[in-house]
Amino acid sequence: xxxxxxxxxxxxxxxxxxxxxxxxxxxxxxxxxxxxxxxxxxxxxxxxxxxxxxxxxxxxxxxxxxxxx
Numbered sequence: 001x002x003x004x005x006x007x008x009x010x011x012x013x014x015x016x017x018x019x020x021x022x023x024x025x026x027x028x029x030x031x032x033x034x035x036x037x038x039x040x041x042x043x044x045x046x047x048x049x050x051x052x053x054x055x056x057x058x059x060x061x062x063x064x065x066x067x068x069x
Contacts, residue, residue: 001025 012018018050042050 001028 002025
């Protein structure tokens, strides 16, 4: 995607969608970095803490599915 944006900047530098394209690319890179940081933190975390977090998330999800039943 970045190569495509660089090419577009060279061939059509005034294209109105270029700023949006760069914004999307930076958002995607930021999201990927956050996900990698979260996975690294999970690997370094105490297993009991990770289990508690997953249990809390499962309870939250189950509560959402059972609402209105």
